[in-house]
Amino acid sequence: MRLHRHLKLTPSLLEIDFSETQKRICRFIKEYIENAGAKGIVLGLSGGIDSGTIAALSSLAIGGENVLALMLPEKENFNQKDIDDARVVAKQFHVETQVCDMSKALNGIYDAIPVFDQSNRLCKGNIKARTRMIFLYYYANNQNRIVCGSSDKSETMMGYFTKWGDAAADIAPIMDLYKTQVRKLALHLGIPKELALKPSTPALWPNQLAESELGIKYETLDLILYGLERFVSPEEIAKELAVEKVLVDKVKSRWIANEHKRRMPLTPKIGYRTVGNDFRLPRHTY
Amino acid sequence: MKDKIRLALAQISSKRENKSENLRKIEELTIKAKEKGADLIIFPEMSLTGYVILDQVYELAETIPGPSTGKVEALAKKTGMHIVFGMPELSEKTRATIFNTAVLVGPKDLIGKYRKMYLPTHSVFEEKRYFRPGYEPAAFQTDIGNIGLSICYDVFFPEVFRLSRLKGAQLIICISASPAVRRGYFEILTSARALENTAFLAYVNLAGVEDGLQFWGGSRLVCPTGDVVAKAKYDEEDFVVCDVNFGDLRAAETFIPTLRDLRPELFDKLKEFSEQI
Numbered sequence: 001m002r003l004h005r006h007l008k009l010t011p012s013l014l015e016i017d018f019s020e021t022q023k024r025i026c027r028f029i030k031e032y033i034e035n036a037g038a039k040g041i042v043l044g045l046s047g048g049i050d051s052g053t054i055a056a057l058s059s060l061a062i063g064g065e066n067v068l069a070l071m072l073p074e075k076e077n078f079n080q081k082d083i084d085d086a087r088v089v090a091k092q093f094h095v096e097t098q099v100c101d102m103s104k105a106l107n108g109i110y111d112a113i114p115v116f117d118q119s120n121r122l123c124k125g126n127i128k129a130r131t132r133m134i135f136l137y138y139y140a141n142n143q144n145r146i147v148c149g150s151s152d153k154s155e156t157m158m159g160y161f162t163k164w165g166d167a168a169a170d171i172a173p174i175m176d177l178y179k180t181q182v183r184k185l186a187l188h189l190g191i192p193k194e195l196a197l198k199p200s201t202p203a204l205w206p207n208q209l210a211e212s213e214l215g216i217k218y219e220t221l222d223l224i225l226y227g228l229e230r231f232v233s234p235e236e237i238a239k240e241l242a243v244e245k246v247l248v249d250k251v252k253s254r255w256i257a258n259e260h261k262r263r264m265p266l267t268p269k270i271g272y273r274t275v276g277n278d279f280r281l282p283r284h285t286y
Numbered sequence: 287m288k289d290k291i292r293l294a295l296a297q298i299s300s301k302r303e304n305k306s307e308n309l310r311k312i313e314e315l316t317i318k319a320k321e322k323g324a325d326l327i328i329f330p331e332m333s334l335t336g337y338v339i340l341d342q343v344y345e346l347a348e349t350i351p352g353p354s355t356g357k358v359e360a361l362a363k364k365t366g367m368h369i370v371f372g373m374p375e376l377s378e379k380t381r382a383t384i385f386n387t388a389v390l391v392g393p394k395d396l397i398g399k400y401r402k403m404y405l406p407t408h409s410v411f412e413e414k415r416y417f418r419p420g421y422e423p424a425a426f427q428t429d430i431g432n433i434g435l436s437i438c439y440d441v442f443f444p445e446v447f448r449l450s451r452l453k454g455a456q457l458i459i460c461i462s463a464s465p466a467v468r469r470g471y472f473e474i475l476t477s478a479r480a481l482e483n484t485a486f487l488a489y490v491n492l493a494g495v496e497d498g499l500q501f502w503g504g505s506r507l508v509c510p511t512g513d514v515v516a517k518a519k520y521d522e523e524d525f526v527v528c529d530v531n532f533g534d535l536r537a538a539e540t541f542i543p544t545l546r547d548l549r550p551e552l553f554d555k556l557k558e559f560s561e562q563i
Contacts, residue, residue, distance in 0.1 A: 024466065024500055027521065031495045273341070280340040280412075282302055283497050 009223045009232070009240040014181055018188035021181075022057065025173045029061035032171055033146055035284075040066030042145040044132050044166075045090060045097065046203055047071075047082030049196055050150040050174065052089040053186045057173055058148055060189070064094030068139060072132050075103040077206055085195050092190070100135050102128070125204025129165030136169075146170045154179040154218060157225050158251070159258020160210065166202065167261070178222040216247065224251045289533055291430045291457075294319035294327040295505040295526040297518045299494025302336030303346060309334070309357055315525060316367050322527045325430045326368040330461050330492040330501075331438050332386065334373035337463035338496040343416050347376035347384045350399050358391050366393045368430055370490075372437065372461045374417075375401065386417045388435040388461050392428055400424035400435035404443050410465065410499060411439075423449035431532055434458035434485075441475045441489075444482060451483040451545070456532055458483070462491040466502040466521070473504070481512030484538045484545060486530050493523045510538035 033041065041058045045051050051069075058067045069090050071083055083099075090097045109127055110116050117123065133147075140147045149169025151161060156175055161167045174182055179200065186196040200210040200218070211217055216224075220241060227237040227248075234252055238245040260266070264276030273279040296315045301307040312329060319327040331337060334354055335346045348354050354373060362369050368390065375387035386402040401420025405413035423446060424435040434455025440446040441460055450458050458479070464472050472489070480487035487508040492501035505518040507528045516528030539545060 023521075028495055028498070028500065282336075282338050282340050282342060284302065 009227055013226060014222060018185050025057050026061035029058060029173055033062055036146055038146045039144045041148045042068045042136055042139040043148040044136055045069035045071055045086040047085035048200055049186050050152050050182055052191055052195055053182055054148055054150040055089050055095050056093045056189045059093035059095050067095045069095045069097045070135055071099045072102050072135055074106055077203055102131055105131055121205045126162045128204050129162035133165055133168045151175050152179050152182050153177055154222055157255050159261045163261045179218040180222045224248055228252055288430050290531045291325040292323050292529050293488055294324040295490050295518055296327055296329045297493050297503050297505040297524045299523050300333050300336040302339055303342055305334055305354060313361050316361055316365055316369060320365045320367055324527055328459055328488055328490040329371040330490050331372040331463040333371045336496055343374045347374040349376050349378045351396055355389055355396055359396055362391045362393050368392050370459055383418050384416055385420055388437055390426055397428055398426040402437040403446055404439045406439040423453055425450050425453035425455035432456045436460045438462040438464060441479055447479040447483055451485050456535055457486040457530055460489045464491050465499045469502045477508050477512040480508035482544055484510040484542055510535055
């Protein structure tokens with residue numbers, strides 16, 4: 001583990017040994033599934049690069065016949081290209097697929113909420129992310145599978161996900177890889193270039209693009225986050241990347257402000273040992 | 287005392303919180319080591335309980351001697367083996383304080399123990415939250431040579447190994463639970479500790495995954511010139527048998543006389559300056 005602080009913040013810092021990374025992630029997945037006594041994995045396959053990479057890694061770890069990829073389209077945001085892209089990866093890695101149209105379920109939820117506001121696309125989008133989670137956990141419970149999440153480090157640090165939605169999973173094998181590293185890992189795994197470099201979207205509403213929403217390219221964001229992770233000051237990061245300091249400050253604030261999304265819910269300390277605080281138990285999978 | 291001894295490096299993956307399963311594995315591999323002609327078998331740090339046990343350490347810690355060391359003593363007697371393993375030790379005196387301890391058991395009885403002196407409490411490590419550090423370097427005169435003990439993060443601190451060597455250790459054992467991102471450091475430091483002390487160093491690491499921490503294995507025997515003479519696989523469980531020839535110590539010390547050239551007067555300065563950081 002090199003810290004690289006003697007080097008300038010350049011994309012080469014994000015180069016890692018992808019063979020070794022693949023090996024480590026696959027071992028992690030395999031051991032978890034074995035220890036849990038689970039029959040396999042269920043994951044949401046969107047046609048995007050994170051979930052495609054997760055499908056590939058899961059297949060390489062435990063065999064495609066033990067991996068179920070759910071494709072969860074819905075009417076408002078239907079995109080045949082995403083479905084086709086998802087199928088390309090599923091076929092390439094021999095992963096079983098199942099399409100579940102979420103439209104009825106979503107309409108049921110919208111109808112059941114007395115104050116539901118169609119125009120608030122963020123609240124509506126979050127319902128979609130959480131409904132995907134419900135479908136995934138149904139298959140997990142019903143078929144003794146582990147839900148494999150596809151959150152990456154860039155979106156997790158930025159809090160760019162729906163609380164209890166897309167980040168809700170039993171394991172998150174690529175959560176310690178920045179987005180640009182996930183793309184490179186995808187290429188290393190043999191996922192077609194067109195898919196690996198496809199613009200990311202949470203697909204909560206039509207034409208939603210991650211980089212437009214975040215207001216920054218992943219190539220820049222990842223280097224800012226890399227610097228922040230290693231305690232480099234925002235001034236220094238801005239100087240080295242030739243960007244405005246205000247941009248780095250914005251990323252830093254967003255990273256810190258979203259810690260609540262990455263933790264157990266906060267509770268006031270009352271008892272002897274407190275869940276999520278000083279109640280520290282090992283996470284067993286068996 | 288023997289001039290040559292045979293070691294078994296038992297690079298296992300422990301079942302967390304499952305002492306009976308881990309003791310079963312210790313027994314199985316000790317019998318296997320005996321069959322391979324080994325005199326001493328070494329298991330990793332906290333191999334009795336697993337490493338990432340957090341608050342469960344309060345329930346799992348045992349006194350030494352205690353029920354688990356009793357079982358290992360019986361095994362050592364039965365097989366005629368020397369056995370080193372790691373466990374959380376509950377202080378007999380206070381009945382509350384816990385140490386991260388390496389235990390050396392011989393065919394006749396429990397020979398000794400070493401309480402980890404340097405407890406990592408940074409990054410993913412929380413040892414100072416749970417353990418009190420030890421104060422006593424370890425070197426035990428046994429029928430199979432003078433054996434020193436150390437644990438994992440100690441390897442970053444030359445003084446632990448130097449003290450053990452100066453106390454008489456010719457083979458220093460380092461049991462470990464080192465995660466993969468730190469492999470490079472340990473590969474350098476295990477060789478350095480052997481070379482600078484012209485001693486044999488047997489490093490035995492955990493394998494497998496605990497709470498996302500992937501232990502890198504890579505257990506090894508390093509000879510007094512720093513060369514790795516036997517090595518286990520990376521990442522997965524492995525069992526390696528290797529030989530130590532204590533006759534090599536004199537040849538190494540003649541070629542690299544680090545012990546002859548020690549300068550005790552510098553240690554006062556070391557103490558003085560380290561108090562001023």
